[in-house]
Amino acid sequence: MCGATDGDVMKGFVEMDAGDAPKKMPLPVVVVSAGDGKRMNGMTAAWITQVSAEPPMIMVAIRKSRYTWEIMKDTELFGISVLGAGQKKIAEIFGTMSGMDTDKFGEAGVEPVMAGDVPLIPGSISAFVCRKGDVFEEGDHLAVFGDVIKAWAGDDSRPLMWYDWSIKE
């Protein structure tokens, strides 16, 4: 017989709540950013992945309530800065405060590198500018697709990782 069915003992596994699945899935830590010339903001995101090599395309899951989305929904472009070891504080600030009422760049002591109107985080492992594509509402997040149209390699450090509901250096 091949495959396990309900009631089988899954050797080596302990069943967990399906909602805890992302807890046991290592993910990168990035800052998704946007600017419209008048406002700019960024937020930490871990629910991000590459979805196509040719053309290079990524997808990031964003809750509609994020201030970053408030800006991003009307802009053509958005930024991704991939954070490395040494940028944990930035990940925490951009991931716990809202640009609705806080200048997170000031709070984190970060002078953004501007790619046009899109702010990027200096000292990151890499940074991309993406052209916003399809947006699908899936469950409680928006799946936002983006074509990577510009990419830069940056600091050669170990990537931060989101695992077990915490940021690992």
Ligand SMILES: Cc1cc2nc3c(=O)[nH]c(=O)nc-3n(C[C@H](O)[C@H](O)[C@H](O)COP(=O)(O)O)c2cc1C
């Ligand atoms: C490590 C980490 C990963 C996160 N990943 C996401 C994510 O993938 N999508 C999302 O919508 N929010 C995510 N968040 C939460 C947002 O970063 C957070 O709500 C932020 O304050 C939103 O900022 P804004 O209102 O300025 O856009 C994450 C937070 C942390 C700390």
